[in-house]
Amino acid sequence: xxxxxxxxxxxxxxxxxxxxxxxxxxxxxxxxxxxxxxxxxxxxxxxxxxxxxxxxxxxxxxxxxxxxxxxxxxxxxxxxxxxxxxxxxxxxxxxxxxxxxxxxxxxxxxxxxxxxxxxxxxxxxxxxxxxxxxxxxxxxxxxxxxxxxxxxxxxxxxxxxxxxxxxxxxxxxxxxxxxxxxxxxxxxxxxxxxxxxxxxxxxxxxxxxxxxxxxxxxxxxxxxxxxxxxxxxxxxxxxxxxxxxxxxxxxxxxxxxxxxxxxxxxxxxxxxxxxxxxxxxxxxxxxxxxxxxxxxxxxxxxxxxxx
Amino acid sequence: xxxxxxxxxxxxxxxxxxxxxxxxxxxxxxxxxxxxxxxxxxxxxxxxxxxxxxxxxxxxxxxxxxxxxxxxxxxxxxxxxxxxxxxxxxxxxxxxxxxxxxxxxxxxxxxxxxxxxxxxxxxxxxxxxxxxxxxxxxxxxxxxxxxxxxxxxxxxxxxxxxxxxxxxxxxxxxxxxxxxxxxxxxxxxxxxxxxxxxxxxxxxxxxxxxxxxxxxxxxxxxxxxxxxxxxxxxxxxxxxxxxxxxxxxxxxxxxxxxxxxxxxxxxxxxxxxxxxxxxxxxxxxxxxxxxxxxxxxxxxxxxxxxxxxxxxxxxxxxxxxxxxxxxxxxxxxxxxxxxxxxxxxxxxxxxxxxxxxxxxxxxxxxxxxxxxxxxxxxxxxxxxxxxxxxxxxxxxxxxxxxxxxxxxxxxxxxxxxxxxxxxxxxxxxxxx
Numbered sequence: 051x052x053x054x055x056x057x058x059x060x061x062x063x064x065x066x067x068x069x070x071x072x073x074x075x076x077x078x079x080x081x082x083x084x085x086x087x088x089x090x091x092x093x094x095x096x097x098x099x100x101x102x103x104x105x106x107x108x109x110x111x112x113x114x115x116x117x118x119x120x121x122x123x124x125x126x127x128x129x130x131x132x133x134x135x136x137x138x139x140x141x142x143x144x145x146x147x148x149x150x151x152x153x154x155x156x157x158x159x160x161x162x163x164x165x166x167x168x169x170x171x172x173x174x175x176x177x178x179x180x181x182x183x184x185x186x187x188x189x190x191x192x193x194x195x196x197x198x199x200x201x202x203x204x205x206x207x208x209x210x211x212x213x214x215x216x217x218x219x220x221x222x223x224x225x226x227x228x229x230x231x232x233x234x235x236x237x238x239x240x241x242x243x244x245x246x247x248x249x250x251x252x253x254x255x256x257x258x259x260x261x262x263x264x265x266x267x268x269x270x271x272x273x274x275x276x277x278x279x280x281x282x283x284x285x286x287x288x289x290x291x292x293x294x295x296x297x298x299x300x301x302x303x304x305x306x307x308x309x310x311x312x313x314x315x316x317x318x319x320x321x322x323x324x325x326x327x328x329x330x331x332x333x334x335x336x337x338x339x340x341x342x343x344x345x346x347x348x349x350x351x352x353x354x355x356x357x
Numbered sequence: 358x359x360x361x362x363x364x365x366x367x368x369x370x371x372x373x374x375x376x377x378x379x380x381x382x383x384x385x386x387x388x389x390x391x392x393x394x395x396x397x398x399x400x401x402x403x404x405x406x407x408x409x410x411x412x413x414x415x416x417x418x419x420x421x422x423x424x425x426x427x428x429x430x431x432x433x434x435x436x437x438x439x440x441x442x443x444x445x446x447x448x449x450x451x452x453x454x455x456x457x458x459x460x461x462x463x464x465x466x467x468x469x470x471x472x473x474x475x476x477x478x479x480x481x482x483x484x485x486x487x488x489x490x491x492x493x494x495x496x497x498x499x500x501x502x503x504x505x506x507x508x509x510x511x512x513x514x515x516x517x518x519x520x521x522x523x524x525x526x527x528x529x530x531x532x533x534x535x536x537x538x539x540x541x542x543x544x545x546x547x548x549x550x551x552x553x554x555x556x557x558x559x560x561x562x563x564x565x566x567x568x569x570x571x572x573x574x575x576x577x578x579x580x581x582x583x584x585x586x587x588x589x590x591x592x593x594x595x596x597x598x599x600x601x602x603x604x605x606x607x608x609x610x611x612x613x614x615x616x617x618x619x620x621x622x623x624x625x626x627x628x629x630x631x632x633x634x635x636x637x638x639x640x641x642x643x644x645x646x647x648x649x650x651x652x653x654x655x656x657x658x659x660x661x662x663x664x665x666x667x668x669x670x671x672x673x674x675x676x677x678x679x680x681x682x683x684x685x686x687x688x689x690x691x692x693x694x695x696x697x698x699x700x701x702x703x704x705x706x707x708x709x710x711x712x713x714x715x716x717x718x719x720x721x722x723x724x725x726x727x728x729x730x731x732x733x734x735x736x737x738x739x740x741x742x743x744x745x746x747x748x749x750x751x752x753x754x755x756x757x758x759x760x761x762x763x764x765x766x767x768x769x770x771x772x773x774x775x776x777x778x779x780x781x782x783x784x785x786x787x788x789x
Binding site: 088091092093094096097101140143144145146147149150151152153154156157158160161162163164165166167168169172173185186260261263264267268270271274275307308309311312313315316319322326332334 | 400403404405406408409413455456457458459461462464465466469470472473474476477480481494495579580581583584586587588590591594595622625626627628630631632633634635637638641645648651653
């Protein structure tokens, strides 16, 4: 990390540098955690959690009256975890299918968030004016303290993944075997989901509730194109997240009109498009050259075959 | 203020909300009816998340169409958005089939990218188009009545007219292809084998979803369209079994949710679209609670009733055993047992006597059947299951509440007459 601010410092003004550091740290951690999430097929669960954060953000402001980023994000984390609990509950109690349950939690909690925010704006609750920024993100408004907070949480999350890597690998690839081998698989799974929720919340200022899923999903998918091994995939996903963060912030700082969140997402999507075509073995060119254009490689050989 | 609001009749309500709100409610109702119709098929086919993806991804289509000179609500915008939606579906399919991505990740990549592109286009083109990010996410239903067109001499909101057109197109499309839709939804392989053009049916459905989404987009925004597509359909699915009943109920729930949500939002001075989603969520919660058979209340009720029956029967059997041993009936040991005892007295199965209580002739007959079931089962298990004698009681204690006359007769026939249970007690005879 050290040389990065040095190099960029020459290119970017101080404010942009602060934002770039924060967003890069978040992008990196989101890529790492997202790798495990995507391998566990939790991509759209992350989406549901992301949309639910609005309720908590609004309630945190309403209850505490404080506008500090830490308080708002803590509220968002609370409601994201509540939404994930609700998802589990719907699965257990009703016969609604998983996909419909995800869509229900996602849209209804988002609706509630919108109701709270616009109700607060209409009543002139102090500080409620800027809450809409959490919809699409507003990285440009990050202060140095905010960036510090996001960076710290991101580093802690990456450390957590590094410490529990063996357990996480086990559960990510074969939860049934992990459980049979005596691992607390359900517990590890829960921690993984909680980490995904944390990253979704921390990503809010960068990309907003609607697009933060992209930070968790796209970098791992890019990394998957290039490698079959977990550790390189984690590193690569983290790198892609970090690079999209830095490039996205740098590009969007070029014009005041360019929104940071969508630009970061589009940079990551650009990486995906390139990887989709040119990646060795998995890329479209390689497949086309290998002559089995219709051949379908299972994304997760392990989990596909052992389920 | 609350009091007048509650006491008003529906007509006073309508008069109070005025034509502007009336148009907004009508638009919301037609839009949500469209979404609920296609949503029903979508939910049954497990494509709910594709609905989510489509509703985000229509944005760049709308923006490009607007940049090319279309106006929100125009045919050109509808076409552009539908094209973008079909592009999303194609991309998702491509990522899944050709690039080997898991389906959820493919959906996640496709719709976030397209949505980001849409937001970028909106903000970059700035004042050249009148769409703002807020409108994209949660619509501007409140402004719908102010953008009007004239149809056959009547001035109507543009969004309402296009919603009605979409409703007619989507509704008649579903009507004409309904049998195919149902066949494909429940067994795609069989439908294909039977000559149903399943690909065309699916593409048609997705085109319908796109149309409904675009119609809803302007009124309620991208994400709340998902609520209209999925939530009423999922609620209706819990309540009824046949798919066409499900569709009609979903449309009803959606229209109710739209109207109630709008009026609530107006009363509470907040976002109409958000409130509609919340009301729909409330309807779903209600469906989860009150659904017949599968509902939380129904299941809770039936297990409570079952526990109560077991408790009453246990009291009755205990009294019978006490009588058999020449003792008076044991006193109820818990509050529930006391309540069960009271209920047995109300029913006339036990009656007060000088020392506590005793069974009436009706109560004795019922108790005999329970004890008979219990001891027959113990005897049968003792003979066939090679269980130690002290392990026979628990299963018999459970099954005594479930054996019927015919099963008892068959067990007795298997055991032979004049048999005793493994503890040496006589088995009471069956008395009608």
